[in-house]
Amino acid sequence: MTTTRLSETDLLTTLEDRGCRITGPRRDVIALLERKEAGVSAEEVCAGLPLVGRATIYRTLKLLLEAGVLCKLTLPDGAPKYTLARFDHHHHTVCVRCGTVGDFRDSTIERLMRAIGADIPGKIVGHRLEVFITCQPCLASPQS
Amino acid sequence: MTTTRLSETDLLTTLEDRGCRITGPRRDVIALLERKEAGVSAEEVCAGLPLVGRATIYRTLKLLLEAGVLCKLTLPDGAPKYTLARFDHHHHTVCVRCGTVGDFRDSTIERLMRAIGADIPGKIVGHRLEVFITCQPCLASPQS
């Protein structure tokens, strides 16, 4: 599960390549994302960076999304969550108890997509797979 | 692609079984969903039923979601869309040009899930797969 991951420097370089300035607030947001492996909500980013304005945080998240180095995913209850990309293309596991996000890659899925293509009217341009789990710690812990 | 689909009567029965009353507005919402095969936004439901209050529409959609006979899915741009369930478990195709939703089922995916289980720390409780496509009509039409 633990794997190649984009470093803080990679992220900053990516932004620079897209003609963005590297500013304090942007460094802060990236540093925080880097620290939160398990995924964060926009609200958590705001809470973690009280000195940075909400608008700036959302704007930075959007920049990273557009650059393709951040993933936005939707929990079963509809809440959005952000997590740094680790592979070019990958999928997510989401714990339905604690909301922790993990990611994995499986080439079978990519092959499957090609096979499914034959049954689908139109051209496949992408896909999104989310696997809902109860994670190990939650399985072990008591309650519900 | 065209397949067994829940009828208006099935939906009404489902609600009844859950102790809900069958009222005019609820019939209206269900009838409209029945007519819109390709998926609708809540806004479109409201527009299609100007005599029914927004709140009632959202309340009815939620009832159907809870009953498991309606699917809420998120377009790539984040916009939510509703479509009637046709199989117990199935997946969606979403056209990235026109937003039309289709659905399909593939047993390979279910088998794949079991295989993936071995690599994932925790217990798989569900999954969601969305296939983004450019649909036939959009492929044929000009522009973009």
Next chain:
DNA sequence: CTCATTGCAAATGGTTTGCATTGGG
């Protein structure tokens, strides 16, 4: 200096809720 970036606060879009009214059984 200049233009991108920021912060604030107000606007937005989608959805939910409080509450008095209505209507099905």
Next chain:
DNA sequence: CCCAATGCAAACCATTTGCAATGAG
């Protein structure tokens, strides 16, 4: 009759935007 369901408008929550102030190169 009674309680579930409705409609309205206000409340909500996450996100976006207008705009003047700021700051990096």
